[in-house]
Amino acid sequence: MYTPAHFHETDADAIEALIEAFPLAALVAQTPEGLVANHVPLLREEDALVGHIALANDLHRLLGDGAEVLAIFRGEDSYISPNWYPTKAETHKAVPTWNYQVVHVHGHISFQHDRKTKLAVVGRLTKRHEEAENGSAGWRMADASKDYLDMMLDNIVAFRIEIARVLAKSKLNQNRADADFNAVAEQMAGCGKVGLAARMKELGKNR
């Protein structure tokens, strides 16, 4: 990913927060059938990402153990109009752009077919999202009938991506004058792009 220094996101907490807030990754790989992407919620576990796909998904047959994959996490994004820059009227130096936050995780994938690993992965994913969505009233795996759960587990494959490299970009008008930067942060807050607005506010403290 083209990442000029001023857009390079290096804050580990901000990177972690983006993966947490937007866990549905685009999992991309080059396969004998060409470029393939699948959209899968992932969990970060120290130096790895874990998740699962359908057994019917050819990905685990197309990729050898340790194959290179790229997991793309992306937050909110917004078109940015030059009209929003206060300096525009004076300088006439502005063109449209696009703001966004992304985290690219490059790594090597391996697939696990054993019941224990599959159960552990779906268990952790379920706990994470049920707690966030439903709190203490969250659904638990024990709420499903055992036969049904067994069938669902038989129909998936777990995977683990050992992380080789993380590249993150927060493209948030850091290259504009303070007045423009602050005005866009306000604009993002006003139109409900709270994630972009929050990160701009954080970055604004250190300008």
Next chain:
Amino acid sequence: MYTPAHFHETDADAIEALIEAFPLAALVAQTPEGLVANHVPLLREEDALVGHIALANDLHRLLGDGAEVLAIFRGEDSYISPNWYPTKAETHKAVPTWNYQVVHVHGHISFQHDRKTKLAVVGRLTKRHEEAENGSAGWRMADASKDYLDMMLDNIVAFRIEIARVLAKSKLNQNRADADFNAVAEQMAGCGKVGLAARMKELGKNR
């Protein structure tokens, strides 16, 4: 992309609408430096997608003319709790899932360095997004000083992706009972996922 028949999006209008509503594509390619993705707003033009990248972005040096690329467009997404399915209490046959809409455009890319093509691409992108955002008060390219615009044009490369194949997936609980499907549609509307709710409502008419 693994796409079971019941999640295969074949409605041309729905596919077009998703590209229109979520134009920031993840543009993915296999390069001599590994898998690379860049996030770029694209415009559909009949059998092609057009856009531009920074001249400083190595992509146009890494990819030969006609190289395979994948442009991923993605709309809203949501974790889906089994608690939201009315049939769950009777059948105990439910596990968590994730709903989303994606369009994968596979094609072959070529880059254009001539001023005329670059100006045409940024002009069309600007018109499209300024009209949507600011209507008749939209920013126009003539609002920038000519020297500044020339410098910005010198710093970009236009590209065109000839579309080879489009694969779209709307994963929206189509495989659940009507009661579950309708309850999730309501849930999506209630939590502000209006795009997912609207597509579910459309799909619900033909169930």
